[in-house]
Amino acid sequence: MNTMGKVTLLGAGPGDLDLLTLKAAKALAAADVLLLDDLVNPDIVALAPHARVIRVGKRGGCRSTPQAFIERLMCRYALRGAHVVRVKGGDVLLFGRAGEEIAALRAAGVRLEIVNGISSGFAAAASLGVSLTHRDHCQGVTFVTAHLQDHGEPDWASLAAAGTTLAIYMGMSRIDRIAAGLLSTLDEKTPAAVVQWAGTPAERRWTGTLGHLASGAAEAGLGSPAVIFVGRAIGEALAIGEALAAPHANARALPDDAHAALHAAERRRISHAA
The missing domain is CATH 3.30.950.10 (Tetrapyrrole methylase, C-terminal domain)
Structure with a gap:
């Protein structure tokens, strides 16, 4: 792993892997750690063959991974030098709680990249x-x-x-x-x-x-x-x-x-x- 890691907030689109952007595919291929939302097509992990996969499901009406815990995971792995890809359904900037995650990453001094997806x-x-x-x-x-x-x-x-x-x-x-x-x-x-x-x-x-x-x-x-x-x-x-x-x-x-x-x-x- 690199001495300086980063976090990519990545929109995986509505579920059809053909709708992923080229930039998303490149980020997945380079990932060390995937933090995977519940509504993301699980087959997306095939595009990240070297990554550790951690499922952090968040879905209305169901038991969800606490947001603060997800933010700590992102920061912890990135500060250890990992490329963390936080994978969300749709677009990360539309009802994906990206604002809270961006704030947490900036406060921790973690490098950040945002890759849009199709909402x-x-x-x-x-x-x-x-x-x-x-x-x-x-x-x-x-x-x-x-x-x-x-x-x-x-x-x-x-x-x-x-x-x-x-x-x-x-x-x-x-x-x-x-x-x-x-x-x-x-x-x-x-x-x-x-x-x-x-x-x-x-x-x-x-x-x-x-x-x-x-x-x-x-x-x-x-x-x-x-x-x-x-x-x-x-x-x-x-x-x-x-x-x-x-x-x-x-x-x-x-x-x-x-x-x-x-x-x-x-x-x-x-x-x-x-």
């Missing part, structure tokens, strides 16, 4: 075939988490009034309240969509209107992890229907082992490519 919101929009900033329908896009630090919720009425496409992360457990809050400002016919496991073989989605958002997602059997979209730009997905080769909007729920099926599919893909 699930963008993967979901690509699957739907919509532009989140369609100039005919909106003036921008708002990325928002449904869970605030104080366990409260955003002001859905104010967000709805902003005139942007809403991309809501970590909202499936509160989808009823989200819909009710948005309906205080938006028409019930406002286009809406939910995409679960975006950009992976396990993807499922629902498209419809805000008035049927909660019931439609429930009938389709959708759960976490998923991105919820609301806004006129999402109407493009309703217009094109199933033009793209993506799962049917009214498909029934996947079995509980969908996550395992995703991993198996990726392993077969890697095996065939070898």
Whole structure:
């Protein structure tokens, strides 16, 4: 190991290893230690053949590795000379608690590199075939988490009034309240969509209107992890229907082992490519 280590905060994208950037692949190949999040495709470890793999799962509603412990691990290994790659799903700078980790690394004097990944919101929009900033329908896009630090919720009425496409992360457990809050400002016919496991073989989605958002997602059997979209730009997905080769909007729920099926599919893909 080098006398001076560093930490790379790396976005692994939504799960499809083909969506990794070249820079991400290079960082993984050079890693001494991988700190791997729960929602990351486990087959990514094949790209880091010399690394020690430490799983530091963090997932809503489940037992998680404490954030402070993860920060201590990063600093400890880097200060010993290791190249630590902290692997997160999606993009590290979007709802990935990167701010806390950046602050901890800077306070410890550890060198830092950030490698972006494709957020699930963008993967979901690509699957739907919509532009989140369609100039005919909106003036921008708002990325928002449904869970605030104080366990409260955003002001859905104010967000709805902003005139942007809403991309809501970590909202499936509160989808009823989200819909009710948005309906205080938006028409019930406002286009809406939910995409679960975006950009992976396990993807499922629902498209419809805000008035049927909660019931439609429930009938389709959708759960976490998923991105919820609301806004006129999402109407493009309703217009094109199933033009793209993506799962049917009214498909029934996947079995509980969908996550395992995703991993198996990726392993077969890697095996065939070898």
